[in-house]
Amino acid sequence: MGTEVRVPTLGESVSEATVATWFKKPGDRVAADEMLCELETDKVTVEVHAPVAGRLVEIVAPEGTTVAVSALLAQIGAAEAGDEPAPEKTHAGAEAKAGAGESKMIDVMVPALGESVSEATVSTWFKKPGDTVAQDEMLCELETDKVSVEVPAPAAGVLAEILVTEGTTVAAGSKLALISSDGQGVAAAPEAETPKKTEVAPAQEPAPKKDVEDAPSAKKAMAEAGLSPDAVQGTGRDGRIMKDDVARAVAGASQAAAPAPAPQPALPRQPVPADDAAREERVKMTRLRQTIARRLKEAQNTAAMLTTYNEVDMSGVMGLRNEYKDAFEKKHGTKMGFMSFFVKACCHALKEVPEVNAEIDGTDIVYKNYVHMGVAVGTPSGLVVPVVRDADQMGFAQIEKKIAELGLRARDGKLSMAEMQGGSFTISNGGVYGSLMSSPILNPPQSGILGMHKIQERPVVEKGQIVIRPMMYLALSYDHRIVDGKGAVTFLVRVKEALEDPRRLLLDL
Numbered sequence: 001m002g003t004e005v006r007v008p009t010l011g012e013s014v015s016e017a018t019v020a021t022w023f024k025k026p027g028d029r030v031a032a033d034e035m036l037c038e039l040e041t042d043k044v045t046v047e048v049h050a051p052v053a054g055r056l057v058e059i060v061a062p063e064g065t066t067v068a069v070s071a072l073l074a075q076i077g078a079a080e081a082g083d084e085p086a087p088e089k090t091h092a093g094a095e096a097k098a099g100a101g102e103s104k105m106i107d108v109m110v111p112a113l114g115e116s117v118s119e120a121t122v123s124t125w126f127k128k129p130g131d132t133v134a135q136d137e138m139l140c141e142l143e144t145d146k147v148s149v150e151v152p153a154p155a156a157g158v159l160a161e162i163l164v165t166e167g168t169t170v171a172a173g174s175k176l177a178l179i180s181s182d183g184q185g186v187a188a189a190p191e192a193e194t195p196k197k198t199e200v201a202p203a204q205e206p207a208p209k210k211d212v213e214d215a216p217s218a219k220k221a222m223a224e225a226g227l228s229p230d231a232v233q234g235t236g237r238d239g240r241i242m243k244d245d246v247a248r249a250v251a252g253a254s255q256a257a258a259p260a261p262a263p264q265p266a267l268p269r270q271p272v273p274a275d276d277a278a279r280e281e282r283v284k285m286t287r288l289r290q291t292i293a294r295r296l297k298e299a300q301n302t303a304a305m306l307t308t309y310n311e312v313d314m315s316g317v318m319g320l321r322n323e324y325k326d327a328f329e330k331k332h333g334t335k336m337g338f339m340s341f342f343v344k345a346c347c348h349a350l351k352e353v354p355e356v357n358a359e360i361d362g363t364d365i366v367y368k369n370y371v372h373m374g375v376a377v378g379t380p381s382g383l384v385v386p387v388v389r390d391a392d393q394m395g396f397a398q399i400e401k402k403i404a405e406l407g408l409r410a411r412d413g414k415l416s417m418a419e420m421q422g423g424s425f426t427i428s429n430g431g432v433y434g435s436l437m438s439s440p441i442l443n444p445p446q447s448g449i450l451g452m453h454k455i456q457e458r459p460v461v462e463k464g465q466i467v468i469r470p471m472m473y474l475a476l477s478y479d480h481r482i483v484d485g486k487g488a489v490t491f492l493v494r495v496k497e498a499l500e501d502p503r504r505l506l507l508d509l
Contacts, residue, residue: 003052005074007067010041017041019065019073021240028056030076033107037073044118045242047173054078106155108139108177110170119171120144127159133179140176143286148413157181214241221246289382299442304480307439308488312496314455314470317341320502332397338452339375340399342427342495344505346450347371347392349494350425353487356448357424360482374423374443375403377410378433384410385443387423427452437473447482450495451475 010017017039024036030050039046057077061067110120120142127139133153142149160180164170214222214229218241222232225246232249234241272280285293299305321336328336350357350371358367373391377384386406391399409415426443431454440451451474458471474495478488498504 002075002077007071014041016068019061019063024056104181106179107175110174122166122168131159218243218246225250292382296441299444306480307477310474310492312472312499316500334400340396343399345495345498348498349491353491355483356491359445368424372422372424374426376428377407379411386419440477447479449477
């Protein structure tokens with residue numbers, strides 16, 4: 001009975017792929033984990049490896065075939081008695097033997113990084129070659145554009161070799177390290193101190209174009225665009241031309257036909273005196289910080305951003321909270337904070353001014369009949385915005401519990417990609433740091449963000465009398481392309497009214 005080779009999981013929202021290239025033909029001997037073929041999806045190229053060693057008996061899906069997840073690609077049969085053993089890639093320590101048996105080497109792979117995230121940077125290794133590891137013990141931490149990802153040990157044993165050093169960028173599914181399940185294979189660890197770079201160097205050299213089979217979808221795209229293969233720079237394996245390469249070539253040709261103005265070069269840093277330079281420290285920006293910088297600048301460059309301000313008397317909320325906070329915590333097991341009041345007030349106001357909860361898609365406006373509330377959280381790595389989904393359908397206790405859970409996981413770097421995507425409106429609380437007033441920046445593609453600030457007692461006039469009240473400034477930054485000034489002011493007034501008289505939330509007024 002042969003072993004089936006099937007289409008692996010292709011990622012969220014990807015249900016099919018095209019067989020781009022077979023690297024083996026029927027009758028060829030294959031080793032376990034040896035690459036058999038490449039699949040091409042709308043987003044990425046996926047390598048398919050042999051699940052076992054043996055002989056490739058049959059290819060069921062030839063090149064150019066569109067296949068679904070779990071579809072049968074090929075059959076691998078058992079090796080025949082007289083076959084030469086297939087060459088396998090050897091790593092330092094992988095050939096060590098003990099008595100009659102060989103040590104079993106287990107690969108440590110880069111886990112799935114989430115939708116739209118294809119690569120990560122190895123941030124920290126918590127183990128070194130030769131260390132004993134337990135199953136599920138954390139080996140290293142990867143840093144993506146949005147979250148940190150922990151890589152646990154797939155099995156107990158000894159860390160035989162680290163293949164990727166700290167600071168290296170790796171793709172999803174890449175090999176990070178090797179674990180010896182029986183503790184053998186580490187005798188060669190001294191050799192592992194000097195990685196065999198020469199073994200992988202030849203693979204970096206592009207193969208001659210005439211010996212490389214381009215992706216079927218790329219051939220079709222080149223034919224439609226009237227491009228020759230020589231005009232396209234391939235980025236696939238061995239210089240293979242992929243569909244995205246053709247799209248870039250077409251876009252480049254269009255730009256060449258209508259040259260755009262030359263971009264402004266970034267201004268170089270001004271020279272500093274040697275004494276000052278000796279006391280400076282240069283640290284590379286983390287991927288998260290780079291992403292924050294890029295997205296915030298994109299928001300400024302894209303949206304017609306404007307901010308309107310108001311102030312709110314927090315006496316009503318503070319009085320209600322002081323009166324019921326003990327009973328609330330006793331019943332619901334969570335503390336009553338101010339955030340649930342602000343979330344409910346914003347949900348209430350968004351019903352009246354739905355354009356603040358909408359977004360622009362090309363020439364369309366997408367109105368959302370739900371509220372996925374983003375709550376900005378400061379972490380040691382930077383600002384992240386976890387999302388409270390369907391906040392408009394939640395009660396005060398549910399909102400408080402969810403915000404507390406997301407905030408704790410954000411500070412620990414445990415948030416998943418799904419928990420930071422899909423927000424329709426955002427609340428940012430700079431008041432916890434003492435900010436009295438600020439202009440928050442939009443979180444694209446959202447059209448509104450509310451800025452909370454410090455509660456400060458101030459003299460105000462009430463019914464002709466000067467009284468002291470706990471006041472907070474509110475700031476609403478909005479996209480003027482979709483939200484008019486009247487709508488923005490109305491939204492902020494409704495939030496103010498709901499907070500100054502929380503009973504309005506119960507009566508939906």
